[in-house]
Amino acid sequence: MSSYVSNYVGGAFASPASVDTLAITNPASGEELGRVIMSTKRDVDTAVQAATAAYPAWRSTPAPQRARVLFGLKTLIEEHKEELALLLTAEHGKVIAETRGEIQRGIENIEHACGMPTLMMGDTVEGIAQGIDSESWRQPMGVFGIITPYNFPVMIPLWFWPYAVAAGNTVVLKPSEQDPLTHQRIVELAQRAGLPPGVLNVVHGGRESVEAICDHPGIIGVSFVGSSHVAEIVYRRAGGAGKRVQALGGAKNYLIVLPDADIDLSAAACHDSIFGSSGQRCLAGSIVIGVGDAHAQIRERMLDQAASIKLGDGLDESTDMGPVISAEHRDRVKGFIDQGEVDGAKLSLDGRSASVAGLEGGYWIGPTVFEDVSPDMSIGTEEIFGPVVGINRAKDIDEAVAMMHGSQYGNACSIFTTSGKAAREFRYQAGISMIGVNIGVAAPMAFFPFGGSRGSFYGDLKAAGKDAISFFTDQRVVISRW
Numbered sequence: 001m002s003s004y005v006s007n008y009v010g011g012a013f014a015s016p017a018s019v020d021t022l023a024i025t026n027p028a029s030g031e032e033l034g035r036v037i038m039s040t041k042r043d044v045d046t047a048v049q050a051a052t053a054a055y056p057a058w059r060s061t062p063a064p065q066r067a068r069v070l071f072g073l074k075t076l077i078e079e080h081k082e083e084l085a086l087l088l089t090a091e092h093g094k095v096i097a098e099t100r101g102e103i104q105r106g107i108e109n110i111e112h113a114c115g116m117p118t119l120m121m122g123d124t125v126e127g128i129a130q131g132i133d134s135e136s137w138r139q140p141m142g143v144f145g146i147i148t149p150y151n152f153p154v155m156i157p158l159w160f161w162p163y164a165v166a167a168g169n170t171v172v173l174k175p176s177e178q179d180p181l182t183h184q185r186i187v188e189l190a191q192r193a194g195l196p197p198g199v200l201n202v203v204h205g206g207r208e209s210v211e212a213i214c215d216h217p218g219i220i221g222v223s224f225v226g227s228s229h230v231a232e233i234v235y236r237r238a239g240g241a242g243k244r245v246q247a248l249g250g251a252k253n254y255l256i257v258l259p260d261a262d263i264d265l266s267a268a269a270c271h272d273s274i275f276g277s278s279g280q281r282c283l284a285g286s287i288v289i290g291v292g293d294a295h296a297q298i299r300e301r302m303l304d305q306a307a308s309i310k311l312g313d314g315l316d317e318s319t320d321m322g323p324v325i326s327a328e329h330r331d332r333v334k335g336f337i338d339q340g341e342v343d344g345a346k347l348s349l350d351g352r353s354a355s356v357a358g359l360e361g362g363y364w365i366g367p368t369v370f371e372d373v374s375p376d377m378s379i380g381t382e383e384i385f386g387p388v389v390g391i392n393r394a395k396d397i398d399e400a401v402a403m404m405h406g407s408q409y410g411n412a413c414s415i416f417t418t419s420g421k422a423a424r425e426f427r428y429q430a431g432i433s434m435i436g437v438n439i440g441v442a443a444p445m446a447f448f449p450f451g452g453s454r455g456s457f458y459g460d461l462k463a464a465g466k467d468a469i470s471f472f473t474d475q476r477v478v479i480s481r482w
Ligand code: NAD
Pocket: 147, 148, 149, 150, 151, 152, 156, 174, 175, 176, 177, 205, 206, 207, 208, 210, 211, 225, 226, 227, 228, 230, 231, 233, 248, 249, 250, 251, 281, 282, 383, 385, 411, 450, 451, 452, 456
């Protein structure tokens, strides 16, 4: 394992202009795993120059040949899957079954991007006017900047860069500075797969490098995933600089359980949604609403299940839930729990004093359950991004949907029911972008677009799906008379 994570520019692991570094720790122990370079504006410029230089030759490389490099990368990731999963758990903390799943989801995006020669086909109409034919061509656009968060450090970069490069663009990627090790390994595998120098460049760092990407005149478009606060900053700043932008933000996801639901299946799905990855998923459920008689039943099961969670090192296969990413984030989550109590919510399970024997340096926070959470409390409105849930009651589905619509966010929501009619009406009324029906984590697969609405998303084209092809290409239309 590399103890020093440096930038990757023009096909080489580069010596950056910056000497500033940040510690990468194992969240389960607090142990330092390595250090990452905190790049400067000058480092971003060097990477953009490398990407710009590589663009003409990469653009003129036939599309099937570009895709072939990604086929090679997919095979290499599959061969190294277990090694990557172990590294990902060590730097992120999520349990090993979850890291295996994350890598698989990343592979699926590469597989989808491998179809680019078909996906980027244009349209033609013969005789669009008298003696005139028209056609559209999807062409790459240049250098794209991609900025990603800590919670899925393998999968989220793969929502973007394989599509961008398969379409003939070149890329400057800025991964999260909190857990950059595993994706760095994937970049090494991409190099081995034959991705030419300069096609994918990686600049590590934080705010300074993000701002430099937003401002750089050599970057044509920016893909961002992270908190809504930063998504809005990136959307305005990069958009103001004339770039195409897609910025995916935070969430507060509602899980609604109707009286006719299969309570056992619903409780299991809600439990996984809320506590999986220690609540650090943009699709994590954070408020469960039991409608009518469902409330007492779901409440009882949720409390039983939450109380039985085994905290521990994610590398131990018997662990149910790992730590959160950092001491700072643990303290932020605890701050929300403190405030929830002050605001008068009923704290039915308190994870603040959690610890794991032998791993006292880890960033632990146990499952936490509130009841009677109201929309004027910060735990009712803000994204907590930890293993904390509010369980509420609604008299009917209309009241439950109204509570959900009170949220500023619109990322995901789920309904649990055995009624097709209720599910269909919910889909119609939800007004939220990713909808689960008897599914707690409404995660679109690579072939569908991933992204929210309202305060969860800034832009129009989302990640992956057909949107990725539209985002990373421009449609050029030719009308001709011969
Ligand atoms: P974050 O916003 O703190 O960081 C995201 C990226 O922005 C990182 O690369 C970081 O270096 C950079 N950054 C941080 N602060 C910045 C600033 N002030 N100016 C410029 N750049 C800055 O997010 P995070 O904590 O890494 O990730 C968790 C967040 O991401 C949650 O809000 C979660 O909901 C969201 N998320 C959303 C989706 C989605 O699909 N909508 C998916 C995953 C995560």
